[in-house]
Amino acid sequence: MIAGGIEAGGTKMVCAVAETSEDWREQKEPPHILARAQIPTGQPEETFAKMLDFFEPWDIVSLGIGSFGPLDLDRRSRTYGFVTSTPKQGWENRDFAGTFARARRIPVGFDTDVNAAVLGEVAWGAARGCETAIYITVGTGVGVGVYCNGGLLHGMVHPEAGHILLSRAPGDRYRGRCPFHENCMEGLASGPAIEERWGARAASLAGRREVWELEADYIAQAVADYILVYSPQRIILWGGVMHQTQLFELVRERARERLGGYVRHPMAEESIGEYIVPPALGEDPGVLGAVCLGLLEREYHKK
């Protein structure tokens, strides 16, 4: 049994087909990826056409899409499955899920890129078996996927926890990159914010301790808040910025400091090294999570 997934980003679309089975929930290993392609994100029509070409030879039972947003995830809405108010030119109010459902006549699951990623890690990765877990990506933007009470969190729209408001570090005079919020996580701590603040490419800043201490402090503030609000059983932390892996230990230390011993649980204290972790699915939580979204959608349609 073969299932498809798309990790839809603002610059590229990662498409994959994976081998799985009816008892995919019980599989010890993540589905084996049989083929994959990266397609640059151009205008919707041509991009949709190229992705459909990729999937064309494969008899997939379902497709899942984890997409950049914002998205309409309300099944009762006329525009369910659409990318909505994105600043990405040409993509505003485009029917992403429906295009594939009509072309392939299979169940198409649809959610945010970060919700797909946390789902992948819950199904087959570092958050396996958790009922509540989050996936934080710190890269071009900051996003948080939230799995709670055994499902992906949507609510009124969908969480946008990458924009939570932080306390500015004393002496940090950088104005922030978010056009909406003066002091939000994405504005202060995304990859482009680091480069703009320090006037250099992140890779060339690797040896400058003050850069990563400030960055760890902002990430840790956000992580402490996420622990307080979600009480997750596991926190997966990734994205381009976290490729500076020295950040992990700094973030763990400072998140503990910020919590001040208030959350009494070994995972928030001596075992924090097993609590705040990189993904177990390497670079694939997004696309494997998208495969999982499709498999869940197939079960939803069977009910």
Add this chain to the structure above:
Amino acid sequence: MIAGGIEAGGTKMVCAVAETSEDWREQKEPPHILARAQIPTGQPEETFAKMLDFFEPWDIVSLGIGSFGPLDLDRRSRTYGFVTSTPKQGWENRDFAGTFARARRIPVGFDTDVNAAVLGEVAWGAARGCETAIYITVGTGVGVGVYCNGGLLHGMVHPEAGHILLSRAPGDRYRGRCPFHENCMEGLASGPAIEERWGARAASLAGRREVWELEADYIAQAVADYILVYSPQRIILWGGVMHQTQLFELVRERARERLGGYVRHPMAEESIGEYIVPPALGEDPGVLGAVCLGLLEREYHKK
């Protein structure tokens, strides 16, 4: 059919028995309270005994307890149903739920006071029919009850969103009241923090605009963060401090400002007056929510 509930606070226990029916989910009105009592929270043995005396004449099918915490809510744990590391003298590591389950041999539901309150409002109040909603209480402490994906949020422990970290307002030199966190919501914005900052009882500060503008600013920061992280469909805001009802409009305005137009949904914009609201159950969301916790526990045991 009669069901019992306890809203367990640090200073008093509100006990009630309410008339309900098997189809309590469909009832338009909240259950009618047949009897209630307030019992001062003394040492556990005497307090348990007085509460058992109150319920003794009533043939209740279930009991629910919404309690001050922290609590052990992990059903697999040896200390499930216990109050755990509370500073409240005599109550540390006490088996609250088990005491009543053994004495009455009925299903006993157990959760935090704020989770009970949000459940009451979801079942019969201002968040009726919501799949994701929160209940914020700003009083002696700050607590947040979280209902998401159709259930109360627990996770690793249970949310402690009243302690999220805020940006201190420029010029606010008050050191905060939380022994764990320098800048957390509870430390900066609880009732005792207001009184300590301004050196006067809250009631006598009613006419001082600067007091309530600062307070609204802190509450709005937290509310904006809760909107970003939970994407709730309704926000119930209450507690002793919110009896200063002029705060509602200030909090709504400032939460909108803080969000900066980023969350595009009428409820977060022009309809924010219907979004951030006081409870519909008046002073009873906690105890009616506890009744609901018991009814849910009864269904859980039937399964």
